[in-house]
Amino acid sequence: MPDQKLVDYHDYVISEGRFIGRFEEMYKACENPWPESADDLELNPISSYAATLLARHGFKRIFSFGMGKGTHLAWLGGKVPGLSLAGCDISPTAISEATVRHPEINASVADAANFIESDIEFDVLLFREVIWYILTDWQQLCTTLKQKYAGRYVLVELTFYDDQRYGVEYFDGPDEFILRFPFTILEVLRHHVTPQQREGMVLILARI
Ligand SMILES: C[S@@+](CC[C@H](N)C(=O)[O-])C[C@H]1O[C@@H](n2cnc3c(N)ncnc32)[C@H](O)[C@@H]1O
Numbered sequence: 001m002p003d004q005k006l007v008d009y010h011d012y013v014i015s016e017g018r019f020i021g022r023f024e025e026m027y028k029a030c031e032n033p034w035p036e037s038a039d040d041l042e043l044n045p046i047s048s049y050a051a052t053l054l055a056r057h058g059f060k061r062i063f064s065f066g067m068g069k070g071t072h073l074a075w076l077g078g079k080v081p082g083l084s085l086a087g088c089d090i091s092p093t094a095i096s097e098a099t100v101r102h103p104e105i106n107a108s109v110a111d112a113a114n115f116i117e118s119d120i121e122f123d124v125l126l127f128r129e130v131i132w133y134i135l136t137d138w139q140q141l142c143t144t145l146k147q148k149y150a151g152r153y154v155l156v157e158l159t160f161y162d163d164q165r166y167g168v169e170y171f172d173g174p175d176e177f178i179l180r181f182p183f184t185i186l187e188v189l190r191h192h193v194t195p196q197q198r199e200g201m202v203l204i205l206a207r208i
Contacts, residue, residue, distance in 0.1 A: 007029045007030050009026050009029075009030045009033035009034075012025055012026030012029065012030075012033075013026060013033075013133070014132070014166045016165075017165030017166050018166065019133070019135075019166060019167075021133060023089075023090050023091045023094075023133075024090070024091045024092060024093060026091075027069075027091045027093040027094045027097075028093055034068065034129070036071060036072065037071075038071075038075050038078075041072060041075050044201070045189070045191050046157055046189060046191050046201040046202070046203045047072070047128075047157060049189050049203060050076075050128075050155060050157060050203055051076055051079035051080055053155070053187065053203075053205055054076065054079075054080045054083060054124065054155070055079070055080045055081075057124075057153070057205075059080075059083065059123040059124045059153065060082060060083065060084060060123055061083070061084045061086070061121055061122045061123045061124075062076065062083055062084070062085060062086070062087075062122060062123070062124050062125075062126055062155075063086045063087055063088075063120050063121070063122035063124075063125050063126065064085075064086070064087030064088075064125075064126040064127075064128060065087065065088060065112040065115075065125065065126065065127050065130055065134075066087075066088075066089055066090070066112060066127070066128070066129070066130030066133065066134070067087030067088065067089050067094075067098065067105070067107065068089055068091075068094050068098070069094050069097045069098045069101065070087070070097075070098030070101060070102040070105050070107060072128060073085050073087055073102070073105055073126075074101070074102040074104065074105060077104060077105075084106075085102075085104055085105045085106065086105065086106040086107070086108075086120075086121065086122070087105060087106075087107055087108075087126070088107070088108045088109065088110035088112065088115055089107070089109065089110075090109070090110070090111050090112070091109070092109045095107050095108065095109045112130070112134050112137070112141065113134060113137035113140070113141060116141050116144045116145065116148075117144065122152065123152060123153060124152065124153040124154065124155050125145070125149075125152070125153070125154050125155070126155050126156075126157075127154065127155070127156045127157075127158075128155075128156075128157040128158075129157060129158065129159060131156065131158050132158070132166065132167050135167055135170045138170070139182075142182045142183070145183075145208050146182075146183075146208060149208050150208050151207065151208065152207075152208050153186075153205065153206065153207055153208065154183055154204075154205075154206050154207075154208055155203070155204070155205050155206075156181075156202070156203065156204045156206075157201060157202070157203050158177070158201065158202050159200065159201050159202075160173055160174050160177070160198055160199060160200065160201075160202065161198075161199050162194055162196055162198055162199040173198045174190060174197075174198060174200075174202045177202065178202065178204065181204055181206060183206035183207060183208050184206055184207040184208075185204055185205075185206045186205045186206055186207060187203070187204070187205045188202065188203065188204050189202070189203040190202050190203075
Protein backbone atom coordinates (compact mmCIF):
# COMPACT_ATOMS: atom_id res chain seq x y z
CA MET A 1 0.00 0.00 0.00
CA PRO A 2 1.37 3.51 -0.84
CA ASP A 3 2.46 5.76 2.06
CA GLN A 4 -0.86 7.23 3.30
CA LYS A 5 0.78 10.59 4.00
CA LEU A 6 1.81 10.97 0.37
CA VAL A 7 -1.53 9.93 -1.11
CA ASP A 8 -3.99 12.58 -2.27
CA TYR A 9 -7.37 11.05 -3.06
CA HIS A 10 -8.05 13.79 -5.63
CA ASP A 11 -5.43 12.16 -7.88
CA TYR A 12 -7.80 9.19 -8.22
CA VAL A 13 -11.08 11.10 -8.52
CA ILE A 14 -11.01 14.57 -10.10
CA SER A 15 -7.73 16.29 -10.76
CA GLU A 16 -7.07 19.63 -12.49
CA GLY A 17 -10.66 19.80 -13.68
CA ARG A 18 -10.57 16.29 -15.20
CA PHE A 19 -12.53 13.23 -14.09
CA ILE A 20 -10.22 10.31 -13.25
CA GLY A 21 -12.72 8.00 -11.51
CA ARG A 22 -10.33 5.29 -10.26
CA PHE A 23 -12.41 4.64 -7.16
CA GLU A 24 -11.29 1.08 -6.42
CA GLU A 25 -7.62 2.08 -6.61
CA MET A 26 -8.40 5.11 -4.45
CA TYR A 27 -9.96 2.98 -1.69
CA LYS A 28 -6.95 0.65 -1.83
CA ALA A 29 -4.52 3.57 -1.54
CA CYS A 30 -6.39 5.85 0.90
CA GLU A 31 -7.73 4.54 4.16
CA ASN A 32 -10.24 7.36 4.59
CA PRO A 33 -10.61 9.56 1.49
CA TRP A 34 -13.65 11.52 2.77
CA PRO A 35 -13.28 11.51 6.55
CA GLU A 36 -16.64 12.19 8.21
CA SER A 37 -17.62 11.15 11.71
CA ALA A 38 -21.08 10.81 13.23
CA ASP A 39 -20.40 14.14 15.00
CA ASP A 40 -19.59 15.81 11.65
CA LEU A 41 -22.83 14.50 10.19
CA GLU A 42 -24.79 15.66 13.21
CA LEU A 43 -23.38 19.18 12.81
CA ASN A 44 -23.95 19.26 9.06
CA PRO A 45 -27.27 21.12 8.57
CA ILE A 46 -27.95 19.43 5.22
CA SER A 47 -27.31 15.87 6.38
CA SER A 48 -29.08 16.46 9.66
CA TYR A 49 -32.16 17.81 7.91
CA ALA A 50 -32.10 14.87 5.48
CA ALA A 51 -32.55 12.54 8.45
CA THR A 52 -35.44 14.70 9.72
CA LEU A 53 -37.12 14.53 6.31
CA LEU A 54 -36.78 10.75 6.06
CA ALA A 55 -38.45 10.33 9.44
CA ARG A 56 -41.16 12.90 8.66
CA HIS A 57 -42.13 11.18 5.41
CA GLY A 58 -42.14 7.78 7.11
CA PHE A 59 -39.88 6.17 4.51
CA LYS A 60 -39.15 2.56 5.41
CA ARG A 61 -36.53 1.58 2.79
CA ILE A 62 -33.60 3.64 1.58
CA PHE A 63 -31.12 2.67 -1.15
CA SER A 64 -27.89 4.66 -1.45
CA PHE A 65 -26.05 4.85 -4.78
CA GLY A 66 -22.33 5.26 -4.13
CA MET A 67 -22.59 4.43 -0.42
CA GLY A 68 -18.80 4.19 0.09
CA LYS A 69 -17.90 2.37 3.30
CA GLY A 70 -21.39 2.93 4.68
CA THR A 71 -20.58 5.45 7.44
CA HIS A 72 -23.28 7.87 6.38
CA LEU A 73 -25.90 5.20 5.72
CA ALA A 74 -25.27 3.56 9.11
CA TRP A 75 -25.57 6.99 10.78
CA LEU A 76 -28.92 7.54 9.03
CA GLY A 77 -30.10 4.17 10.28
CA GLY A 78 -29.37 5.30 13.84
CA LYS A 79 -31.28 8.55 13.28
CA VAL A 80 -34.36 7.07 11.62
CA PRO A 81 -35.70 4.10 13.58
CA GLY A 82 -37.16 1.34 11.43
CA LEU A 83 -35.40 2.46 8.23
CA SER A 84 -34.05 -0.53 6.33
CA LEU A 85 -30.67 0.21 4.76
CA ALA A 86 -29.33 -0.88 1.38
CA GLY A 87 -26.88 0.49 -1.10
CA CYS A 88 -24.20 -0.13 -3.66
CA ASP A 89 -20.78 1.17 -4.57
CA ILE A 90 -18.56 0.67 -7.57
CA SER A 91 -15.62 -0.20 -5.29
CA PRO A 92 -15.39 -3.81 -3.99
CA THR A 93 -12.94 -2.64 -1.29
CA ALA A 94 -15.41 -0.07 0.05
CA ILE A 95 -18.25 -2.61 0.04
CA SER A 96 -16.23 -5.33 1.71
CA GLU A 97 -15.33 -2.89 4.54
CA ALA A 98 -18.94 -1.72 4.76
CA THR A 99 -20.14 -5.31 5.10
CA VAL A 100 -17.80 -5.94 8.04
CA ARG A 101 -18.40 -2.62 9.80
CA HIS A 102 -22.13 -2.29 9.17
CA PRO A 103 -23.77 -5.70 8.78
CA GLU A 104 -27.17 -4.00 9.08
CA ILE A 105 -26.67 -2.58 5.55
CA ASN A 106 -27.56 -4.74 2.58
CA ALA A 107 -24.53 -3.67 0.53
CA SER A 108 -23.52 -4.73 -2.97
CA VAL A 109 -20.90 -3.93 -5.55
CA ALA A 110 -22.43 -2.25 -8.58
CA ASP A 111 -22.09 0.64 -10.96
CA ALA A 112 -25.04 2.99 -10.40
CA ALA A 113 -25.38 3.46 -14.16
CA ASN A 114 -26.19 -0.22 -14.82
CA PHE A 115 -27.68 -1.17 -11.51
CA ILE A 116 -30.66 1.08 -11.96
CA GLU A 117 -31.84 -1.35 -14.66
CA SER A 118 -32.25 -4.14 -12.09
CA ASP A 119 -35.17 -4.27 -9.66
CA ILE A 120 -34.29 -2.36 -6.53
CA GLU A 121 -36.37 -2.33 -3.37
CA PHE A 122 -36.69 1.20 -2.01
CA ASP A 123 -39.01 4.02 -1.02
CA VAL A 124 -36.33 6.65 -1.38
CA LEU A 125 -33.12 6.60 -3.43
CA LEU A 126 -30.18 8.48 -2.01
CA PHE A 127 -27.51 10.16 -4.12
CA ARG A 128 -25.18 11.63 -1.52
CA GLU A 129 -22.04 13.28 -2.87
CA VAL A 130 -22.01 11.08 -5.94
CA ILE A 131 -23.66 12.98 -8.81
CA TRP A 132 -20.40 14.66 -9.93
CA TYR A 133 -19.05 11.14 -10.56
CA ILE A 134 -21.94 9.88 -12.64
CA LEU A 135 -22.58 12.96 -14.79
CA THR A 136 -22.35 11.17 -18.11
CA ASP A 137 -24.98 8.65 -16.95
CA TRP A 138 -27.20 11.06 -15.00
CA GLN A 139 -29.69 11.86 -17.77
CA GLN A 140 -30.21 8.22 -18.80
CA LEU A 141 -30.43 7.18 -15.18
CA CYS A 142 -33.18 9.76 -14.54
CA THR A 143 -35.09 8.55 -17.61
CA THR A 144 -34.93 4.98 -16.32
CA LEU A 145 -36.07 6.11 -12.88
CA LYS A 146 -39.10 7.83 -14.42
CA GLN A 147 -39.95 4.72 -16.45
CA LYS A 148 -39.52 2.20 -13.64
CA TYR A 149 -40.06 4.00 -10.37
CA ALA A 150 -42.55 6.83 -10.88
CA GLY A 151 -44.14 7.87 -7.59
CA ARG A 152 -41.15 6.94 -5.43
CA TYR A 153 -38.67 9.46 -4.05
CA VAL A 154 -35.13 10.72 -4.59
CA LEU A 155 -32.98 12.46 -2.00
CA VAL A 156 -29.84 14.29 -3.14
CA GLU A 157 -27.03 15.87 -1.16
CA LEU A 158 -24.37 17.53 -3.28
CA THR A 159 -21.50 19.94 -2.65
CA PHE A 160 -20.59 22.78 -5.01
CA TYR A 161 -17.37 24.84 -5.03
CA ASP A 162 -16.66 28.47 -5.92
CA ASP A 163 -13.60 27.49 -7.93
CA GLN A 164 -15.16 24.37 -9.44
CA ARG A 165 -13.92 23.47 -12.91
CA TYR A 166 -15.17 19.95 -13.33
CA GLY A 167 -18.80 19.33 -14.30
CA VAL A 168 -19.85 22.96 -14.75
CA GLU A 169 -20.91 22.24 -18.32
CA TYR A 170 -23.61 19.98 -16.81
CA PHE A 171 -24.67 22.21 -13.87
CA ASP A 172 -23.02 25.56 -13.43
CA GLY A 173 -23.67 25.93 -9.73
CA PRO A 174 -26.55 25.14 -7.41
CA ASP A 175 -29.06 27.48 -9.09
CA GLU A 176 -28.82 25.62 -12.36
CA PHE A 177 -28.78 22.22 -10.66
CA ILE A 178 -32.04 23.00 -8.87
CA LEU A 179 -33.70 24.62 -11.91
CA ARG A 180 -32.89 21.64 -14.12
CA PHE A 181 -33.70 18.93 -11.57
CA PRO A 182 -35.74 16.38 -13.53
CA PHE A 183 -38.21 15.27 -10.82
CA THR A 184 -40.99 17.01 -8.86
CA ILE A 185 -39.19 18.93 -6.14
CA LEU A 186 -40.79 18.79 -2.71
CA GLU A 187 -38.09 20.55 -0.71
CA VAL A 188 -34.76 22.28 -1.26
CA LEU A 189 -32.28 23.24 1.43
CA ARG A 190 -29.08 25.19 0.69
CA HIS A 191 -26.15 25.79 2.98
CA HIS A 192 -23.55 28.22 1.69
CA VAL A 193 -20.27 29.11 3.27
CA THR A 194 -19.19 32.02 1.05
CA PRO A 195 -20.92 35.29 0.04
CA GLN A 196 -21.37 34.14 -3.59
CA GLN A 197 -23.94 31.61 -2.26
CA ARG A 198 -22.51 29.01 -4.57
CA GLU A 199 -20.05 26.99 -2.52
CA GLY A 200 -21.61 24.59 -0.07
CA MET A 201 -24.17 21.81 0.04
CA VAL A 202 -27.60 21.47 -1.50
CA LEU A 203 -30.33 19.02 -0.51
CA ILE A 204 -33.26 18.13 -2.74
CA LEU A 205 -36.13 15.82 -1.90
CA ALA A 206 -38.22 15.02 -4.96
CA ARG A 207 -40.89 12.66 -6.22
CA ILE A 208 -39.95 10.66 -9.29
C1 LIG B 1 -17.78 11.05 -1.98
S1 LIG B 1 -18.11 9.32 -1.84
C2 LIG B 1 -19.69 9.40 -1.01
C3 LIG B 1 -19.96 8.17 -0.15
C4 LIG B 1 -21.31 8.22 0.59
N1 LIG B 1 -22.43 8.41 -0.33
C5 LIG B 1 -21.30 9.32 1.62
O1 LIG B 1 -21.98 10.32 1.42
O2 LIG B 1 -20.60 9.17 2.62
C6 LIG B 1 -18.56 8.86 -3.49
C7 LIG B 1 -18.73 7.37 -3.68
O3 LIG B 1 -19.31 7.12 -4.95
C8 LIG B 1 -18.78 5.92 -5.46
N2 LIG B 1 -19.04 5.88 -6.90
C9 LIG B 1 -18.48 6.63 -7.87
N3 LIG B 1 -18.98 6.32 -9.08
C10 LIG B 1 -19.90 5.34 -8.88
C11 LIG B 1 -20.76 4.61 -9.74
N4 LIG B 1 -20.77 4.83 -11.06
N5 LIG B 1 -21.58 3.68 -9.20
C12 LIG B 1 -21.57 3.45 -7.86
N6 LIG B 1 -20.77 4.11 -6.99
C13 LIG B 1 -19.94 5.06 -7.49
C14 LIG B 1 -17.33 5.99 -5.06
O4 LIG B 1 -16.69 4.73 -5.09
C15 LIG B 1 -17.44 6.60 -3.65
O5 LIG B 1 -17.53 5.59 -2.69
